Amino acid sequence: METVLQVANLCTEFKTERGMLKAVDGVSFEVHEGEMLGIVGESGCGKSVTSQSILRLYDEKSFVRYSGDILFHQESLLSLPERQMESVRGAKISMVFQDALSSLNPVFTVGDQIVEAILIHQKKTKAQAKEQAIEMLDLVGIPDPARRFYQYPFELSGGMRQRVMIAVALACHPQLLIADEPTTALDVTIQAQIMDLIVEMNKKLGMAVMLITHDLAVVAETCDRVIVMYLGQIVEEGRVEDIFDHPMHPYTVGLMNSIPKLETTKATRLYQISGTVPLLSQIPSGCRFAPRCPYATERCLEEMPELRSVSETQGVRCHYQNERSSELEQTSFNYEAG
Ligand SMILES: Nc1ncnc2c1ncn2[C@@H]1O[C@H](COP(=O)(O)OP(=O)(O)O)[C@@H](O)[C@H]1O
Ligand SMILES: [Mg+2]
Numbered sequence: 001m002e003t004v005l006q007v008a009n010l011c012t013e014f015k016t017e018r019g020m021l022k023a024v025d026g027v028s029f030e031v032h033e034g035e036m037l038g039i040v041g042e043s044g045c046g047k048s049v050t051s052q053s054i055l056r057l058y059d060e061k062s063f064v065r066y067s068g069d070i071l072f073h074q075e076s077l078l079s080l081p082e083r084q085m086e087s088v089r090g091a092k093i094s095m096v097f098q099d100a101l102s103s104l105n106p107v108f109t110v111g112d113q114i115v116e117a118i119l120i121h122q123k124k125t126k127a128q129a130k131e132q133a134i135e136m137l138d139l140v141g142i143p144d145p146a147r148r149f150y151q152y153p154f155e156l157s158g159g160m161r162q163r164v165m166i167a168v169a170l171a172c173h174p175q176l177l178i179a180d181e182p183t184t185a186l187d188v189t190i191q192a193q194i195m196d197l198i199v200e201m202n203k204k205l206g207m208a209v210m211l212i213t214h215d216l217a218v219v220a221e222t223c224d225r226v227i228v229m230y231l232g233q234i235v236e237e238g239r240v241e242d243i244f245d246h247p248m249h250p251y252t253v254g255l256m257n258s259i260p261k262l263e264t265t266k267a268t269r270l271y272q273i274s275g276t277v278p279l280l281s282q283i284p285s286g287c288r289f290a291p292r293c294p295y296a297t298e299r300c301l302e303e304m305p306e307l308r309s310v311s312e313t314q315g316v317r318c319h320y321q322n323e324r325s326s327e328l329e330q331t332s333f334n335y336e337a338g
Contacts, residue, residue, distance in 0.1 A: 250318065
């Protein structure tokens, strides 16, 4: 399957008063055509910085330094001039954020905002763009789209606004949609509807999706592959079935144990992750997870493990992946593949 996006050894460092802080440290992964890739991890692990780096949304003059590379269909986005980057954003790669209300402009109707997105990137007349915008509103499941076209964001519910955001994101038929916690601000039933919509768009339009979320259950239901991030690094990666049936990193297992379960399975809970993600100014030497890991040894505190392949599809960053795998497997999480 064709590779849409290839992120190679990406580092993103912020220039701050306390010096350079590395929020993303040597992250590599690929997104393939039509695939849904989940990126999970607690808050503060670098998921959003990774996704914003792909679109180069931070100010490079004063604030951020990127290194490594980001290839979109083999073209290096990190070396594109800003002008050309503008034709990538929203047209070839689109993004949906958590907060639809602040992403939409309150003084324009939702229709105008979709029309604008279309006119920036496509050679269309206003009338054609309007027609397409109404089609988009219909496609994302907004009832009575011809009337909604003339409404302002405040007139819509949170779920409807997020649908509009998705319509804006899809208006130019991007090859990749980056959805960063797209449902976090919504209530539970609406969350499920928005996720269904994203999956439907992925299937119907064949568009690759990077789904960033701290909700592993959503990943289990919707994604093909998963990347688990901790403190700016990938600690585990694999197909959904690898990660949920044979999680190998204690961090992944800890994340799974924190999913509320309806029934208790035979496996007893080994542990919940204690503590919190450290600040970037306090990155531990050695394995970054070691201070919170119940299995950590002297070696873990001193030596950073590499991300190593354990099978053709799964990789893990742990010194003890072999010793621990059978022990950790017991906690595997029951899921229904989507
Ligand atoms: N604009 C910024 N300036 C300085 N540090 C930042 C900035 N944005 C994010 N960070 C830091 O980068 C780390 C990763 O953040 P982020 O990618 O937002 O995490 P998450 O996985 O929750 O999306 C955090 O320690 C966060 O404080
Ligand atoms: Mg985030």
